[in-house]
Amino acid sequence: FYEFTKKSWNNIELGINTGNFSTNTGAFISKGLFNNKHLNLGLGSGIFMIDRINFVPIYFKNFYDIYPLNRQSTFRLFAENKIGFSLGKDFGSEDYISINGGFFWSPSIGIKKSSGKKHISLKVGYLLQGYSSEHNNWSWWWGPIDIFPGQNITNDTIRRDGYFNRMTISLSVLF
Numbered sequence: 001f002y003e004f005t006k007k008s009w010n011n012i013e014l015g016i017n018t019g020n021f022s023t024n025t026g027a028f029i030s031k032g033l034f035n036n037k038h039l040n041l042g043l044g045s046g047i048f049m050i051d052r053i054n055f056v057p058i059y060f061k062n063f064y065d066i067y068p069l070n071r072q073s074t075f076r077l078f079a080e081n082k083i084g085f086s087l088g089k090d091f092g093s094e095d096y097i098s099i100n101g102g103f104f105w106s107p108s109i110g111i112k113k114s115s116g117k118k119h120i121s122l123k124v125g126y127l128l129q130g131y132s133s134e135h136n137n138w139s140w141w142w143g144p145i146d147i148f149p150g151q152n153i154t155n156d157t158i159r160r161d162g163y164f165n166r167m168t169i170s171l172s173v174l175f
Contacts, residue, residue, distance in 0.1 A: 102130025
């Protein structure tokens with residue numbers, strides 16, 4: 001297993017989040033410092049979409065190598081956590097009157113493989129994203145099928161406030 005000798009790390013991550021009968025994509029990038037190869041803290045940002053809302057999180061990230069799968073293995077089991085705040089924006093579709101992001105949290109567990117001077121990982125996790133939104137009820141996208149907790153419909157305007165809960169699957173490269 002390749003152990004990094006440098007003091008910092010970079011991470012690029014692509015993934016999907018699923019829930020409420022929809023699947024959306026996301027991309028994240030982060031930079032951090034190594035701390036004895038076990039508890040590594042960094043800062044990151046990215047973009048992902050849920051329910052036609054684009055969220056741009058700014059978060060702290062840390063990961064911890066739990067243990068190698070065996071002594072000669074090039075694979076390791078690890079845990080990761082991202083926690084921060086997201087800004088919400090409707091890029092292009094203009095369905096929303098107003099959007100606010102909120103608390104962002106994404107713990108995950110995965111397997112990483114040492115490949116040359118980088119680590120490639122596959123992980124499964126959970127995403128909790130706070131939000132509040134207002135949109136018109138006239139759009140074809142919105143209607144009686146969309147049932148969300150915390151939804152309030154008055155004067156043809158739908159107001160929602162709460163949290164999106166999603167399962168995530170992602171692939172990342174650490175170098």
